[in-house]
Amino acid sequence: MIYLDHAATTAVDPGVFAAMTPWLTSSCGNPSSAYDYGYDARAAITRAREQTAALISASPDRIFFTSGGTEADNWVLCSTARMSASKGRHIISTNMEHHAILHTLDYLEENGFEVTRLPVSEDGFVTPKQLEEAIRPDTILVSVMFANNEIGTIQPIRALSAVAHRHGILFHTDAVQAFGQIPIDVAELGIDMLSASSHKLYGPKGCGCLYVREGIDLPPRLFGGAQENGMRAGTENVPGIVGFGAAAAIAMEQMTETMEKETKLRDFLITQVLRRIPYARLNGSHKNRLPGNANFSFQFVEGSTLLIMLDMKGICASTGSACTASSSSPSHVLRAIGLPDDLARGSLRLTLGRNTTEEEIHIVVDALEEILENLRSVSEDYNRIILRR
Numbered sequence: 001m002i003y004l005d006h007a008a009t010t011a012v013d014p015g016v017f018a019a020m021t022p023w024l025t026s027s028c029g030n031p032s033s034a035y036d037y038g039y040d041a042r043a044a045i046t047r048a049r050e051q052t053a054a055l056i057s058a059s060p061d062r063i064f065f066t067s068g069g070t071e072a073d074n075w076v077l078c079s080t081a082r083m084s085a086s087k088g089r090h091i092i093s094t095n096m097e098h099h100a101i102l103h104t105l106d107y108l109e110e111n112g113f114e115v116t117r118l119p120v121s122e123d124g125f126v127t128p129k130q131l132e133e134a135i136r137p138d139t140i141l142v143s144v145m146f147a148n149n150e151i152g153t154i155q156p157i158r159a160l161s162a163v164a165h166r167h168g169i170l171f172h173t174d175a176v177q178a179f180g181q182i183p184i185d186v187a188e189l190g191i192d193m194l195s196a197s198s199h200k201l202y203g204p205k206g207c208g209c210l211y212v213r214e215g216i217d218l219p220p221r222l223f224g225g226a227q228e229n230g231m232r233a234g235t236e237n238v239p240g241i242v243g244f245g246a247a248a249a250i251a252m253e254q255m256t257e258t259m260e261k262e263t264k265l266r267d268f269l270i271t272q273v274l275r276r277i278p279y280a281r282l283n284g285s286h287k288n289r290l291p292g293n294a295n296f297s298f299q300f301v302e303g304s305t306l307l308i309m310l311d312m313k314g315i316c317a318s319t320g321s322a323c324t325a326s327s328s329s330p331s332h333v334l335r336a337i338g339l340p341d342d343l344a345r346g347s348l349r350l351t352l353g354r355n356t357t358e359e360e361i362h363i364v365v366d367a368l369e370e371i372l373e374n375l376r377s378v379s380e381d382y383n384r385i386i387l388r389r
């Protein structure tokens, strides 16, 4: 198997697994219990909170663990809306956010809020000028993703948050794809609130967090016990949280080396694909993209067929977001960057990880070249448009 779908999810790192194991077996205490097992579990959560906070240079007491990125996104949007409704009911975001944001915004619209979804450029960027122009006196929140999950474009976060702050507006970023992959310093970047997820950085699935800057009195979304400082009720997922913390610590330690390695392999992959495969284009920015992300469109093929053929050769890839893999309509992200539907349908996302090797890239490029040639040879459009030229 060659796994090139790390943006969908990652395997749990052996170090993470080792850190989690006792919390799944012998150390079974509830962190709220008043005996040693409970105290131990609570101490383990405290340590994980410190490890997670360190990755974004945040204060540990401003990290609130959740069941993942989706919950963090839902929580931050709905609770900010509730908290600030007396000031205004207008929210600004973009048209290529993850559905965890987009569908929550739809829900808020159905409930009396107004949303501006900024269009993105050909490479997937929103500009500070666009944001400035969209701000209204009743704007209460700006939410722009840190890096896109399909095309890997990294937004100019510092410049965007500066615009929001000049107008006294809170700035949130969905950093699920960037967290643990590239450096993030919340204070330096002017981030008020940030969503992250454990399973994108070799931690377990079903765990994530919301960072909320000191001074923001965000209302809770789940009601019940006093866990997470009264911010997120429910018995803590101790193994998940410990695993997330361990994954954050490993990501921090290996970040520079991993970024360098992935960037080099990704650039090699992009160069090879564009050189060897005709009628191919790279989607997203050449420069400001996640180290492990490559997203291509191939004319005259269906991405879904390409995926099956790759799968038959033991190669895992995707056409876009894993969350919408069962949908047959073209990706909203590729539409947002202006791709016509036929090119959007012929897209392929290859996302590299810390264990991806050069040999694997060679195998994948060879496989792609062969599969595309075969698929195109039976494509009516290809034969009609290209071969008869």
Ligand code: PLP
Binding pocket: 007, 008, 067, 068, 069, 070, 071, 073, 098, 100, 145, 147, 148, 149, 174, 175, 176, 177, 196, 197, 198, 199, 206, 207, 208, 322, 323
């Ligand atoms: N936001 C982005 C940008 C994502 O890529 C994802 C998952 O792919 C999510 C949110 C949802 O995170 P989770 O799977 O932890 O719910």
